[in-house]
Amino acid sequence: MNYSALLPADAADAFDVADATANWSAAITTPPSHRHHVLVALDPAGVVGFAAIAPPTDDDLDPESDAELLALHVAPAQVRRGHGSRLMAAAVDHARDDGVSRLVSWVFAADDPMRMFLRENGWDADGSTRDLDVGELLHQVRLHTGIKDEPDLIA
Numbered sequence: 573m574n575y576s577a578l579l580p581a582d583a584a585d586a587f588d589v590a591d592a593t594a595n596w597s598a599a600i601t602t603p604p605s606h607r608h609h610v611l612v613a614l615d616p617a618g619v620v621g622f623a624a625i626a627p628p629t630d631d632d633l634d635p636e637s638d639a640e641l642l643a644l645h646v647a648p649a650q651v652r653r654g655h656g657s658r659l660m661a662a663a664v665d666h667a668r669d670d671g672v673s674r675l676v677s678w679v680f681a682a683d684d685p686m687r688m689f690l691r692e693n694g695w696d697a698d699g700s701t702r703d704l705d706v707g708e709l710l711h712q713v714r715l716h717t718g719i720k721d722e723p724d725l726i727a
Contacts, residue, residue, distance in 0.1 A: 578680055583706040599624070607639065609666045613646065613655040621646035623659040625667055628676060630714075632700070639667045641677040644686075660693055664719050673720040678702065681711040690715050 600610045605627065613621035624642040627635045641663060646655045667675055676698065679686050700714035 578682055578710060580707040607670045607672075609663070611659055611662045611666070613650075613659050615650070615655075620650040621655045621659055623663045625663050625675070630676070630700070633676060636671065637673045639670065639672040639675055641675050644677075656689060657693070668719055668721060674716055674718050676714055676716045678712045678714050681713050687713075687715070690717075693717070 596610070599608065603609070608626045609624065611623045611625075612619050621644075623644040625639050626642055628638045628640040630640075633640075644656060644659055644663070646653075646659070664675070675695075677690065677695070679690065681687075681701075695715040695717040697713050698716040702712050702714075703709040704712060
């Protein structure tokens with residue numbers, strides 16, 4: 573999804589690439605906790621996507637058993653090549669290793685490709701919504717999925 577198509581022109585123009593680069597660099601090199609993870613998808617040409625998970629900040633979520641998928645992005649030319657699915661699997665694996673049993677993610681209501689991708693991977697709306705004020709209100713919905721390992725069945 574090209575987020576500049578969702579954002580008001582003033583908000584898109586105000587995006588500071590250098591500032592964003594510095595913030596992501598800090599998040600990768602010195603994460604705030606052992607439960608903050610930034611994962612990357614690579615191909616021979618380099619990085620083609622990334623995902624980030626962290627403890628949730630919403631008051632109605634459990635910081636011990638829930639985690640938030642903050643981002644999952646794949647370069648437009650690399651979409652539908654399995655990178656998103658591999659990033660999702662890696663995010664789930666890291667969250668499970670951290671003792672998490674549920675992932676949540678805030679998604680722009682107008683981001684149909686991301687909502688469809690998450691739904692195809694077992695996510696569903698949990699009823700929570702919010703509006704981000706970026707010069708105009710952008711509506712978001714919160715999706716969630718259970719990731720707890722199923723117990724092994726003994727024959």
